[in-house]
Every structure is written in C-alpha cells, then in structure tokens.
Amino acid sequence: MDDLTNDRARLPGNFFVPEAVAGLIWAYRFREGYPPEPLQPGEVTAALAAEDGWLWLHFNLTDRLAQEWIGSFEPLPEQARKPFLALDDTLGLHAADHVVYGVIADFHGELGEETNQIGRLRFALTDRLVISGRRRPLRSVDEIRRALQGGLNVPVAGALIETIIDRFCDAVARRIAVMTDELDAAEDDVVDDRATNERLRVVEVRRTMVRIHRQLYSLANVMRKWDGRPNETAPPTLHIAAGRLAARLESLDHDIQTVQDRARLLQEEVAARLADDTNRSLRALSILTALLLPGSLVASIFGMNTHDLPFLDTPNGFWYAAVVGVIATALFYWILKKVGAGLRL
Template identity: 30%
Template structure:
C-alpha cells in the first residue's frame, strides 16, 4: 500500500517513499528501509524531521554516515554540501509553505544520497520539495538522485524568480506612487519589499556559492557525483541574482527619492512655521510692552488705547510682511 502523507507521516515520520526503475516512480509502503538497489534502480525517502520516529528510519538505513545522522538530527541553518564516505550530504534552501500554499519564510531541506539512495528531510512544510513530490505522484521521471537534486534546485530557483517578478511589479507600483509626489510618501510597502529582495538574494547567493564550490573543486571540495550537474542551473542563478541586484538598486533609489520628498515636505513646513513666527514676534513685543504695569505708557488713559495698540500691531506685521516679500522669503 503506498505511503500517504496524511496517515504515514504522523505514524512513521515518513512523508513519501518511491523506487525509481529506469526513471519511472513506484510508491513504496511504510515499512520500506533505504538499502542497496539493483542497476537501473534507486529510491527516494522523504522524512518529517519534527517526528522523532523519522530518526528510527535513519538509523535503520545501512551505510548512512554518522555525519548525515547528526545533520538530520540537529538541522543546519547554513546552506552546505559535503562528501562523506561515498555519500553527499548537506542542506538546501527552500521556502516554507503556509496553509494556503503560499511561500513564506526561509526553510532548510536536509539531504543525503549515494549512487542508489536519496534521503531528504524537513521540519516544516517546504515549497520546492513538496512540488517535486506532487510531480512524482503524477508520474514525473527522475533518473538518479542527482537528477532529483537538480530538479529541487531548479524548482527553488524558479520559485525565487517568480517572487522577484512579483516584487518587481510591486516596486513599479511604488515608483509610480512616489513619482506622483504624494502627500504621505512613507505610506508604502517599500521597506518590506526591500527586505524580501535582500532575503531572497542572500539565500540564492549562498546556494550559488555552495554549488560552484562543489563543482569547481577549490581546496579539495569537488564532489564527483555532482560534476557538471549544475552548469545550466548556475547560469540561471546568475541571471536571477542579477535581476535581484537590479531590484535592490531600484529599491535603494526609491528609498532615497522618498527621503528627498519627506525632507522637502519637512523644509516647507519649517519654512511656513518660520514665517509665522517672524510675523508674530513684533506684536508679541508690542503687547508685552503695553502689558507692563508702570506709569507713562502710551494711550494709558485714552478711550481708544486698545484700538491704537492693535493698529500698531497690524502695521508692524504688515511692514514685516512687506520686508519678507522684498527679501523674497515669501513667493
């Protein structure tokens, strides 16, 4: 009976398991243990690492290195690929999938494979590996563990490219809004969009660097099983990274434009307050002088003292206004 994620995951820590014969997938039962396969065959076992029962499946796997067991047990925040005792182990970037199927925060897919076995595991539901699992359920052929790994990477890069396209459209909308010189330029999602672009680019660059080192073999880190497997993928990642860099630059320029608009609005407001303060200073002095409780003040005993004092204030304000216009302080 094939493994179903709905019941086999909670019961066994296994999300899915397949045997591939000449590339064609065949679902396997929950008691399957990854072992050596005949020529032309290989297996893929995908585990839910949040279930402690998944560790039992790992310890039952013959030949799995202790480093791989440790990686599956403890997880790894860094993107990495290494080779140990004929196995290739590591952690790939992916995006968590929420209940609505939308991509969310960064996640890690831990993996280990040799010539005929691929074991993957994740704590949270991940986007790319779930897409590959569903594609295999529909009959997608995978010729080898390396082919499956290439498909996982390409699904992830394609997902990032789509998200960057959406972010580019969002930046275009923000750009149109900002260039229209709005009253409240800070009321946009620019900060959130810039954060998402930086986050996706950081993950993509880490993956690109790891795969390039695995293929180039600098400092003895070449992995023969991955030789030339990611040539096209690395070129694609370079293009997507260049797109992300362009979006990051657009976001930075938009941020500077918004700062300019906000500073201009602040300067206009400060200018208006300065003019108002300048016009009110002379009447303040005059009313202060007339408010002194001393004898000999002008209009002290006049019936029209308040009128004359008010007229003096108005005249002084008018004179100050004419002076500001002559000095071109006012338009």
Template identity: 40%
Template structure:
C-alpha cells in the same frame, strides 16, 4: 498421545509468535522492511523515468531495481533511529541528523550529501521565512529531511505526481534545486510588484508613513534571499570546479547550469534590494523636504506675529506716559498699528524673497 500434545503446543507457540510480531512476519513473507517511521512521502523512480508514489504506512521494498526517494519529517523522533541505522555513509547520516544551519555540499565515494536553504511553505503559499533541507544521495537512494514544510520539496512531489520524469536521483536533486530557484523567482516577482506600487505612489506625491516600514520589510526580505542565493551559488560553483569523474553517472549533477541560473536570480534580487534602498532614501528626502516646508511656514507665521506681539507688549506695560491712554479711539489706533506692522513685515519678507 504425548506427540499430539507436543504438536498442539507447537501450534500455540507459533500462533503466539505471529500475533506478537506481525511486522517480522510481513517482512519474512514479502522480503521488505517494516513500514519506515517518520516518512512524509516516498517515491520509486522506474527505469523509464516515471515516478510511483508509495504508501508510507506499508513496508517499502529496497531490493527493487528502481530508485527511491524517501522524504522524512526530522522533528519525528522515530525517524532518527532508522536514519542512524541506514546503509548511508556515516558522514551523510551525521549531517542528516545534525542541526547545522549553514548551506553545504559534500562529495565522497558513491555519495553526495549536504544542506540547502529553502523557503518555508504555508498552507497555500510560500512565506518569507527560511529553513533547511538536508539530503544524502547514493546511486539508488535519495534520503531528504526537513524540520518545517518546505516549498521546493513539496513542489517536486507535486510535479512527480503530475507525470514529470527523472532519469536518476541526480536529476531528481537538480529538480529540487530548480524548484528552490522557481520559488525564489516568484518571490522576487512579488517583491518587484510591491516595490513598483510604492514607487508609483512616491512619484505621485502620495507618500504615507507606513510606506517606509513596507520598504524596510521588502529590503530585509531581499537581503535574506540574497544571502540564501549566495550560499547556493557558492556551493554549485565549487562543485562545478571539483573533479567528479570518480562518481557514477547517476550521481553527476549539472552544477554549472544550476549555478548560472542562480547567478541570474541573485542579480535580480540585488537589483530589487538596491531599488528598495534608493526608494527608502527618496522617501526620507521627501519627508525631510515636507518637514522643512512646515518649518518654513511656521517661521513665516512667527515672523509675521513678532511686530504685533511687540506692540501689545509695549501697550501692556503698566507704566505712566503710555501713548493713546487718554484717547477715546486708542484701541482702534493700537489695532491699526498692529495690522500695519504685520503688513510691513509681510512686504519686507516678500521683497527679500523669504516666501520663495
């Protein structure tokens, strides 16, 4: 009898433990970690290069032979403890959790980590606002995070879902940087079209006051993109010059190829910036020329009105001995005199070339 009571109590305690800690039970059964908080998406990269999207509300198995890409929303406070307790090197974890707002790229034993600048993604397109993508990469794991939705990470997710194949995590990181360049390239095309439209209107003498504000906005955007590209170019040029022979092949990044593409894109952005500056100056010159023309016209009108003004001033003096005061047609003579003075002034200015 006592043994039956003891067995019943053991069963109740076991059921209570199961109900109280279901995550631990799932972890014990499947050998996987509990669901990771703060995940935006997760992919497993198989040996054949294919990518498998993983559900973020379920445990992710880390003991699998494939490689993982975990992308976090760093504004989610629940993600920070998981990153802080991960197996990444301490310096990489510190950078992922930091608020650094400058681009950087570091290489240590068995890990590459850094911060890239990217354009913020709106619902359906890229914006002109910039934000930062933080990442840490080992041979079998790529952990990335952002505080705002970014274009490059989302574009890479879509191409992976579309069947794009990556050989390793370094290839995946290169694809993310390629998407950064693609986004900037599309933005440069958009800026170029706007600048072309403004140039056509300036050449057609159809300048409007808002065109100068638009040129200022376009030039400011070009300056921001140039600043972003300059930082990326410097990072990959430095990485290309570094000795990375100690890294495993899965962490080798084709830095020279990426730097070459970024150089060409930066050259295009600089050209757009210079075009916008020159058009802004040309528009300012046109506005100044138009203002000078208006002032010239006003000066001519003022000069033509000075002689009749003088005559009316003379006849308006309340003094004795004024001419034509006793003549019946005095007003007509005064009007004729004023008209004659205007004609004489007109002929004088025309002869001296003021009207040219």
C-alpha cells in the same frame, strides 16, 4: 550461507528499515517505464530490497525518532548522516563513499501559501536511494510531491536534487517579479508626489531582496565549488548539473541586485521627498511664528499694568493698538522681503 551474505550486502534495507519508519512524511519508488509509486511505511523494506528503480524517503526532522532512525541508518556513511542531526544551517554539498549529501535552501510553505522565509532541506543520495528531511514544510519540495502525483517522473536520484533547486529558482523568479511590480507602483507614487506612504513598501522590498540574495549567493557558491571539484568516478545517477544550476542562481542573484539598487535609489528619493515635506512644514511654521512676533510684542507692551500707556484713556484705544500691531507686522514682513529672507512656503 554465502548467498545469504551476498544478499545482505546487496539489500541493506532488509536489516535497517523497520516496518514503521518514524517521522516518514512520504516515500516514492521510481522505476523505468512506470509512474512514481507512493509507498506506505510498511512497503519501504520490500522496495529497498528490489533490484530495480530507486526510492525517495522524506522525513520530518522535528521528530526525534526520525533523527534516531537516520542516525542509525548504516548504509549511509557517518558524514552523510550528520547534517540530519545537526542544527547547523550552513549550505553545502559534499561526497563520501559514493554518497552525495548536503544542505540546500528552499522557501517555507505553510498551508500551501508562499512566504519569504527560507528554510533548509537536508539530503543524502546514493544511486538507489534519496533521503531528505526538513524541520518546517518547504514549498519546492511539496510542489514536486504534487507534481509526482500528477505524473512527473524523475529518471535518476541526482535529478531529484536538480529539480528541487530548479523549483526554488522558479520561486525566486516569481518573487523578483512581485518585488519589481511593487517598486514600479512605488515609483509611480513618488513621481506623482505621493511618497508619504511608500517608505514602508520600499523598505519591505529591500528586506526581502537582501534575505534572498544571501541564500542565492551562498547556494551559487556551493554549486560552483561542486562543479569545479576534481573529477571522480561516480555513477551517472549521482550526477548533479551544478554548473547549470550555478549559472541560473547567479543570473537570478544579478536580477536581485538590480532590484536592490532600484529599491535603494527609490528609498533615498522617498527619504528626500519626505525630508523636503518636513522642511516645508517647518519653514511654514517658522514664517508664521516670525510674522506673529511683532504683533505679540505690541500686545505685550499694551498689556503691561503700568501708568502712561498710550491710548489708555482714549476712545477706541483698542483699535488704535490693533492698528499698531498690524503696522508692526507689515513693517517686519517688508524688512524680511528687503533682506531676501524668502517667505514662500
């Protein structure tokens, strides 16, 4: 009876993991000296009961049954289960009863395509188990799954979270490179006086960088706080290199702010060029309107239906009136030049 009690304390999976795990997207078992082993839902119980290695269980949190399963998974403390059940998307990293849990950021990955939309990965890890969940497919997490299929091995549970954040940083670096190329192309067009079509491009760069900056800044703060917390005795398997990750996130955030500054300056220059083009167009319209005023005045005078109009009964009177209109326009133009109105378009 005592042996059974000890087994139950050591192997909670025998009692908390059913044969079919609701909402389970994938499961992997990691053992020293072996490649990662993909598991079927029915194999999770036996894997948890084994005394070597550790497991990664990844869930779809839009599945209500998956939330119920995680919510009733008693080996995790209640605090560690709350992020999976809540709608709060605040980034964070916490510890309770030798369990590390929290919420980190990752790019959405729809059908293998990279997007600029950022989602959330919720996770909880012990020395022998990592449970993670998302509501929409995430790019970095899926990349790691494909890497595991290709032979990537993750030695300890804590290293999995590090690897996910590193992949997220790689994705951010790629986007910074793409946005920098976009700014370079827009800047070339502005220098070549082709700024008309560059406004939307620069605005999109700024919008993307602002969104990513918010996530990097928050995640870097989370890692920095975690790195600065009081030292506690915890298994090495739960160690997360928060200081290194914070430094990398802050470096990327600095690059993003550089791109933002360039985009802001370029946006101001594009706006100035467009405003200058608009002013030139309005100036041209104003000049043409002004030059037509004297001729219009002459035409209006000769169009009055009254007696004693000049040239009314004179042969070629129309042409005389036209000459008067041209002379009035030329005189008006000379006056404007004389007062320094500057009629250059």
